[in-house]
Amino acid sequence: MNKYIIIIFLFVTTLSFGQRNQDWEKINSLKVAFITEKLSLSSKEAQEFWPVYNEYQEKRNALRKKSHNQIRGKIKDSNTLTEKEAENLLALHIQIEEEEEALDSSFLKKVSKVITAKKTLLLLRSEEEFKRQLMKQYRQNKGGR
Structure with missing residues (x-):
């Protein structure tokens, strides 16, 4: 290490x-x-593990990018948002958080079938x-x- x-x-x-x-x-x-x-x-575990892990990482990065592009920049300007715009932004943030949780859960279930x-x-x-x-x-x- x-x-x-x-x-x-x-x-x-x-x-x-x-x-x-x-x-x-x-x-x-x-x-x-x-x-x-x-x-x-082991080589067998690695062959099965890395595709699952890499797919997860790609999806995780896409969600982070989505969050950054659609939410983070607008939060900085929250003082200029209308209440309706703020509600929509908050709903989108919650949706992305839920997508991340579902992705994490799905990944852990998949990967635990590949490795112990x-x-x-x-x-x-x-x-x-x-x-x-x-x-x-x-x-x-x-x-x-």
Whole structure:
């Protein structure tokens, strides 16, 4: 695990705003390696797991993008919204939240058929751990400048 923390640190120290897509690709590559190691996936498990996981991530990203595009920018201007516009925006926000919950639930059911329930819980923990390490290294790098 320590090698991934070092890799994450090295990556975060080289982040540049002009290469956003490449940066996300690098982060995703690190995340794949991190999760693979944490879950100790067999080759059979990996073959079945990654398509399910990648499909979930694509749908999750689409919902985040939808939320960002349709809601977040308008919330910043909430003082200028009419009450009806605010109601519609709130309803859309609730709808997207419900879609995310349904997606998460569906994913957990699917993935636990591909890997064990124990590994599914380990996946949840590993994702959080990866995010924490990434943010920790980012903050340390940002504070060091």
